[in-house]
Amino acid sequence: MSDKPFLTDINTLRARARRHIEQGAVTEGYRGDRETVIRILNEALATEIVCVLRYKRHHFMASGINAQSVAAEFLQHATEEQAHADEIAGRIVQLGGAPNFSPEGLLTRSHAEYVEGDSLEDMIKEDLVAERIAIDSYREMIAYLGNDDPTTRRMLEGILAMEEEHADDLVSLLEELGV
Numbered sequence: 001m002s003d004k005p006f007l008t009d010i011n012t013l014r015a016r017a018r019r020h021i022e023q024g025a026v027t028e029g030y031r032g033d034r035e036t037v038i039r040i041l042n043e044a045l046a047t048e049i050v051c052v053l054r055y056k057r058h059h060f061m062a063s064g065i066n067a068q069s070v071a072a073e074f075l076q077h078a079t080e081e082q083a084h085a086d087e088i089a090g091r092i093v094q095l096g097g098a099p100n101f102s103p104e105g106l107l108t109r110s111h112a113e114y115v116e117g118d119s120l121e122d123m124i125k126e127d128l129v130a131e132r133i134a135i136d137s138y139r140e141m142i143a144y145l146g147n148d149d150p151t152t153r154r155m156l157e158g159i160l161a162m163e164e165e166h167a168d169d170l171v172s173l174l175e176e177l178g179v
């Protein structure tokens with residue numbers, strides 16, 4: 001057994017923290033590949049924005065066909081996707097990057113698609129497909145990050161859990177519709 005301490009000794013830790021203080025939360029101990037992490041977070045941001053737009057469209061269209069409970073569910077999902085987008089944008093800035101909110105290329109950056117859907121059933125199914133895409137891509141990002149960036153990983157784990165809830169809600173809506 002080595003008697004090497006598990007933690008970096010306090011003097012080294014203190015000295016390291018004083019270097020590059022302009023990098024804020026990003027310390028020398030940050031093990032992620034910052035550029036890659038920022039890029040994948042920007043893809044996740046685009047995905048969330050596309051999901052907000054799709055759910056908003058579905059919310060207003062469902063309101064028009066008098067499906068109040070489904071319309072309300074769509075609105076709730078839109079609000080939650082917006083909160084995810086905000087969390088992700090905040091983390092990008094913490095990592096020293098810039099969140100990409102440009103409408104140009106938004107759909108190319110996004111993992112999920114924007115499908116309007118003609119009927120209530122189509123809308124729910126398209127939302128379910130989008131959630132399943134988001135679930136798989138978040139799971140991959142989490143695996144990629146491993147222990148290199150626990151803060152980003154934890155944020156994505158929280159978002160993943162909510163996308164799973166969304167998918168589950170949508171399956172229930174399909175069951176209620178009897179399809």
Ligand SMILES: [Fe+2]
Pocket residue numbers: 048051080081084159163
């Ligand atoms: Fe989301």
Ligand SMILES: [Fe+2]
Pocket residue numbers: 051077081131134162163166
């Ligand atoms: Fe979602």
